[in-house]
Amino acid sequence: xxxxxxxxxxxxxxxxxxxxxxxxxxxxxxxxxxxxxxxxxxxxxxxxxxxxxxxxxxxxxxxxxxxxxxxxxxxxxxxxxxxxxxxxxxxxxxxxxxxxxxxxxxxxxxxxxxxxxxxxxxxxxxxxxxxxxxxxxxxxxxxxxxxxxxxxxxxxxxxxxxxxxxxxxxxxxxxxxxxxxxxxxxxxxxxxxxxxxxxxxxxxxxxxxxxxxxxxxxxxxxxxxxxxxxxxxxxxxxxxxxxxxxxxxxxxxxxxxxxxxx
Amino acid sequence: xxxxxxxxxxxxxxxxxxxxxxxxxxxxxxxxxxxxxxxxxxxxxxxxxxxxxxxxxxxxxxxxxxxxxxxxxxxxxxxxxxxxxxxxxxxxxxxxxxxxxxxxxxxxxxxxxxxxxxxxxxxxxxxxxxxxxxxxxxxxxxxxxxxxxxxxxxxxxxxxxxxxxxxxxxxxxxxxxxxxxxxxxxxxxxxxxxxxxxxxxxxxxxxxxxxxxxxxxxxxxxxxxxxxxxxxxxxxxxxxxxxxxxxxxxxxxxxxxxxxxxxxxxxxxxxxxxxxxxxxx
Numbered sequence: 045x046x047x048x049x050x051x052x053x054x055x056x057x058x059x060x061x062x063x064x065x066x067x068x069x070x071x072x073x074x075x076x077x078x079x080x081x082x083x084x085x086x087x088x089x090x091x092x093x094x095x096x097x098x099x100x101x102x103x104x105x106x107x108x109x110x111x112x113x114x115x116x117x118x119x120x121x122x123x124x125x126x127x128x129x130x131x132x133x134x135x136x137x138x139x140x141x142x143x144x145x146x147x148x149x150x151x152x153x154x155x156x157x158x159x160x161x162x163x164x165x166x167x168x169x170x171x172x173x174x175x176x177x178x179x180x181x182x183x184x185x186x187x188x189x190x191x192x193x194x195x196x197x198x199x200x201x202x203x204x205x206x207x208x209x210x211x212x213x214x215x216x217x218x219x220x221x222x223x224x225x226x227x228x229x230x231x232x233x234x235x236x237x238x239x240x241x242x243x244x245x246x247x248x249x250x251x252x253x254x255x256x257x258x259x260x261x262x263x264x265x266x267x268x269x270x271x272x273x274x275x276x277x278x279x280x281x282x283x284x285x286x287x288x289x290x291x292x293x294x295x296x297x298x299x300x301x302x303x304x305x306x
Numbered sequence: 307x308x309x310x311x312x313x314x315x316x317x318x319x320x321x322x323x324x325x326x327x328x329x330x331x332x333x334x335x336x337x338x339x340x341x342x343x344x345x346x347x348x349x350x351x352x353x354x355x356x357x358x359x360x361x362x363x364x365x366x367x368x369x370x371x372x373x374x375x376x377x378x379x380x381x382x383x384x385x386x387x388x389x390x391x392x393x394x395x396x397x398x399x400x401x402x403x404x405x406x407x408x409x410x411x412x413x414x415x416x417x418x419x420x421x422x423x424x425x426x427x428x429x430x431x432x433x434x435x436x437x438x439x440x441x442x443x444x445x446x447x448x449x450x451x452x453x454x455x456x457x458x459x460x461x462x463x464x465x466x467x468x469x470x471x472x473x474x475x476x477x478x479x480x481x482x483x484x485x486x487x488x489x490x491x492x493x494x495x496x497x498x499x500x501x502x503x504x505x506x507x508x509x510x511x512x513x514x515x516x517x518x519x520x521x522x523x524x525x526x527x528x529x530x531x532x533x534x535x536x537x538x539x540x541x542x543x544x545x546x547x548x549x550x551x552x553x554x555x556x557x558x559x560x561x562x563x564x565x566x567x568x569x570x571x572x573x574x575x576x577x578x579x580x581x582x583x584x585x586x587x
Contacts, residue, residue, distance in 0.1 A: 128449070128453065132453060132455060136457075151461070154461060154465055155465060155468055155469070157464070157468055158461050158464050158465050161461065161464055162457060162458070162461050163457075165457045165460035165461055165464065166455065166457025166458075166460075167457070170460070170532075170533055170534050171533060171534045171535055172464065172467055172533040172534075172535050172536050173535050175464065176468075193468075194468050
């Protein structure tokens, strides 16, 4: 295996900043992300985790700094200066965004099959049989009974909705997946099953993932590297076990020690 | 020139007509694109053809011959009143014959008789935005049009096939005009969709309440959306017109008593009458 160098970076974030106008937001965020890596972002509520993820996903525009992304053809582009048309195209091909609440990421009035097929159709697929076959395949991969393909997501349980949202995002073969608390609001056993599924998919597809969570257990299971945020800044970053087992910053020590042992 | 004292020719004042004509020129220049215009209040309620009547007023000249149809018929209330309105305010000749008309205002149908060069077909449009029921934000629908981002309509058609086994939309079937803009053909039956494409006549669409004008210029390709394995198809009851025996025209189903008897007759009254020889050639 050849060593990865700075030229292989998938994502390169420099001096990223956004102030909501009340002193909150994110400031001076710098990090690099290499292909196949899972980066966890942890921190308390209001620390800027979700804001950072929305900046990466293009839902918010930064006030300072740059986010550069390596396209499949190897060229580096700045996500914030590209045209709306290209950004939207990227958003439904190479990027994926998994929302905390599946209701934000799904079309609730559209069947499960239509939800999974939407990205394909937006990218120009016009063969019903093939779209349906892809939808069936993906439902199976996220462990939803294929017989439910023509049911609306409103009839699904919370865990199923979340898995459907993941299928809907991964169907276009994205290279970078952004996840905002994908296990939030699910009970423990459903969470475990979803984590297991996510781990399998990330490994099988070689996905690059940025996952925001306040659950350190999720971070330990999924993430290779961690960034700890507080008050809109990244205060500590490093390998997951290093950060969790040997935290340097007082805040990280507090965060790690406040996890309840089951 | 005007038939009624105190009114300008064809009811609207000249400045308004100029404004509408400018919108029409833009619409013709960008086929299928919805051009905003300052729609006026007209002496008839919204939903009765306020958009169509303004477009007709703007294109009508003193030597034009006007035909107005409503659901294919020349003798329904709406058609009769609009025809009389222009006979009074513009003093133009009116007709029920498709071939003789130079301007045809229509609601819900395209005449059976093929249109010719030099004719103008004016459609009354209730909802000009084909994405209206899929994307509630007007600003967002404009972005989707600008970017040609029409996947959401395809999802809608996918849903029809998944649930009903075929594309269920029978009217207002979305089309793509000149390989660019997705456009609502107004609530014409999808039976008429093939006639939109490469028509030698100029097709103008006016939506009064929504304040939009759009156009399909002559000889413009128009494609009805579909899937490769579920191609666009038209419906037909499979029997001839009970009056004239035509097998190729669009038929209305008419219930004739309270015991379930029914008959299918041509929706285009002029076409049917001509075939039965009621109109001398």
